[in-house]
Structures are given as structure tokens and as C-alpha cells.
Amino acid sequence: MSDSRIPGFTSTGSKRPDALFGAGDEPGVPRRMTRARGCRVWDADGREYLDYVMALGAVALGYGHEAVNRAAQVALDAGVVGPLPPVLEAELAEALARRIPWLERVRFLKTGAEAVAAAVRLARVATGRELVFGCGYHGWLDWSQGRAEGVPAGTSAVFAELPFNDAALARGMIRDAGSRLAAVVVEPLVVSEPSREWLETLRAETRRAGAVLVFDEIKTAFRIAIGGAAERWGVQPDLAVLGKALANGFPLAVVGGRAELMEHAHRTWISSTLATEAVALAAAQATLAVFEREQVCEHLQRVGTRLFHGLHRLQRDHAERVVGVGGVAAMSFLQFASEDVSRAVAVGCARRGLLFKRTAYNFVSLAHDDGVIDRTLEILGEVLRDA
Numbered sequence: 001m002s003d004s005r006i007p008g009f010t011s012t013g014s015k016r017p018d019a020l021f022g023a024g025d026e027p028g029v030p031r032r033m034t035r036a037r038g039c040r041v042w043d044a045d046g047r048e049y050l051d052y053v054m055a056l057g058a059v060a061l062g063y064g065h066e067a068v069n070r071a072a073q074v075a076l077d078a079g080v081v082g083p084l085p086p087v088l089e090a091e092l093a094e095a096l097a098r099r100i101p102w103l104e105r106v107r108f109l110k111t112g113a114e115a116v117a118a119a120v121r122l123a124r125v126a127t128g129r130e131l132v133f134g135c136g137y138h139g140w141l142d143w144s145q146g147r148a149e150g151v152p153a154g155t156s157a158v159f160a161e162l163p164f165n166d167a168a169l170a171r172g173m174i175r176d177a178g179s180r181l182a183a184v185v186v187e188p189l190v191v192s193e194p195s196r197e198w199l200e201t202l203r204a205e206t207r208r209a210g211a212v213l214v215f216d217e218i219k220t221a222f223r224i225a226i227g228g229a230a231e232r233w234g235v236q237p238d239l240a241v242l243g244k245a246l247a248n249g250f251p252l253a254v255v256g257g258r259a260e261l262m263e264h265a266h267r268t269w270i271s272s273t274l275a276t277e278a279v280a281l282a283a284a285q286a287t288l289a290v291f292e293r294e295q296v297c298e299h300l301q302r303v304g305t306r307l308f309h310g311l312h313r314l315q316r317d318h319a320e321r322v323v324g325v326g327g328v329a330a331m332s333f334l335q336f337a338s339e340d341v342s343r344a345v346a347v348g349c350a351r352r353g354l355l356f357k358r359t360a361y362n363f364v365s366l367a368h369d370d371g372v373i374d375r376t377l378e379i380l381g382e383v384l385r386d387a
């Protein structure tokens, strides 16, 4: 099997061996997988691993969840795509609005990056302005890449980074930008919880500036709460973007929000051939039902807290190697003293059958239970003793 046909080894950058295990060709770490079930994964050599990468947060119910697979199979048997938009599209829009009332109108897309780009386009159309502030990661598309290679200077010139969780700075930046500002797009949680003051400042100042507030809830929706940070902290954006765990790994993302803003979709062109593909829509419908029926966010919070407390104990016991614990219960990571230590721990874990990310974030799922968490902490303890 040749890997050289794919520049950079894989099409999903964060799954590169060097991203997961550090630079160098470490023996004994998995590079490609063949299947996944629950919170377990099997590599190309048939070795089994306990997993916390969870498809980079795209899976919160566990891999291959039966109810989701059943719904997907029905859609598969019904033809996947066709000449007309599927009934499922309208049904899912309705179900999402019932559960997340600020999604008065939605559009579906396939990737998170596309959905955030759609929110930015809508904000630019609605305001007639170009400048956008971003906070966090919003995907690979031009508008949010700053000065990256290949991005036109004119595109970088209408984008600036807004630091996370600094209310005074946010107020200053938004007031300085004034009537040039189309949107503020934030990941509401970056490494630590946001302060209420920051969220409320963003809400008040964007309103005052006539700019659109977008919450990029790609990682946080269907995880810290079904409605994400907006639900958890009670601050409503004008537009929200959902993805990842929304369809438990099937490719789907949503941009949604206030009806009057979303109606601007008629004035521009936001569309994709496979946005109405039915398997992912069916998977999302089933995922939402499981989340509601089985109180999934409560489970993630409970097992995540068990893990989080364990990580703090490990930090106290290995303070020379672990300098902190980042994230929140449902998505967390260890902060290591050096790149070398982080690499040694990730490699050591993999050799003992545990895939534990060395940077943000490790994700728990409905398939992680107390026994799995305790075994994970045991392995991490052994690896840290040897690192």
C-alpha cells in the first residue's frame, strides 16, 4: 500500500501521524484504520485501541451507533439522492428549530468550513460590509486564513483575529471597527470556558455596531449542550453554525439563525449539489432523537468529569511533565511541559492500545463508561511514569 499518492499522507490534516504522535516515524503507532465501533478502533494490522480522538469530535454517540446506522440504511435504500429536495430536509429543519429555537431558519451544507463561510457571506450581504473578526478555528477556506499562502491579500485585509475571552479588548476592537464590521465569528469555547462577561460584551457590542454575531458551534453543539454554548450560557447569537457530532460522523453541517438574516440567502448564492443528500440528513435526525432520549450531554458531562478529575490528579502526580489540564469535561487535554514529553506520552499510549490526543481535544462519547475512563487513566499513569 502506497501512501505517497496523498500529499501530506491524508486529506484530514489532524489525522496525520505527526499531528497525532509528533514528528518522526515512531514504530508501534497506528497510521491507518480499518474499522471503529463504540469507543474502539482497529488499525490496519488488526490491533485494537480505545479512542478519544472520536473522529476529531465528529462522533458523540460512539462509532457505528445502531439507531443512527439503521436510519442511514433506510435512506440508503431509498436512493440517497434524487431530482427533488428530500422531505427529510424539511423535517430535520423543523426538528432542529423545535429543539434549538434560535435556529428559526437553517441551510444544510456538508462541511463545517462551508457552513461558517455561509454565515460570513450572509452577514456580509445583510450588512453591506466586509470586515470580519474571527476567534478560534473556522476551517480551511480563504476568508479566515489570515496571511496563509495562496490567500489573496484582499481577502486577508478584511479579516482579523479577535482574542478569546478578553471583554475589554473585544469592546475596543468592535468599537474601532464600527460601521466597517460585518460579523464577529467566535468559537465560544477555546481551551477554557468563556466568561459570561465576554459573551455578553460580544452580544451587546455587535448589536451596537450593527454587525452580526456568529457562534461557531461546530465542536460545542451536540456536546456541551445540544444547542451548544448558546444554550449552556444563555447568550444567543444572530447566526449559529453546527457540524461534527450533529450527524454522528455522517457529513453534515448547518448554518442557521434569525429568519430575517437567513432570508438574505435569496440575495446571494449558497448551494451545494450534495447538501441535500439524504443519508446524512437521516443520520442527523436519528442522532438528535438519541441525544434527547438518552440525555447524551449529561452522560458526556458525567464521564467527562471523571476523566477531567483524573487528568488533574495525573498533573499533580507528574507536575514536572504535565503543566496543566485544558478544556472542559466533555472535551479536554493534558498540557505537557515540552513537545518531547507530549510525543512520548502519545506514542506510549498508542503502544498500550490507547489513542489519546496530545493537544486539544480528547472527546468522550456515549460509548465511554466509567470502566473505560478508569482504564484510560491507568494507562496514562503508567505512560507518564515512564515518559
Ligand SMILES: Cc1ncc(COP(=O)(O)O)c(C=O)c1O
Residues within 6 Å of the ligand: 056, 110, 111, 112, 113, 114, 116, 136, 137, 138, 139, 140, 187, 216, 217, 218, 219, 243, 244
Ligand atoms: C470550530 C470549528 N469550526 C469549523 C471547523 C471546520 O469544519 P470542517 O473541518 O468540517 O470543515 C472546525 C473543524 O475542526 C471547527 O472545530
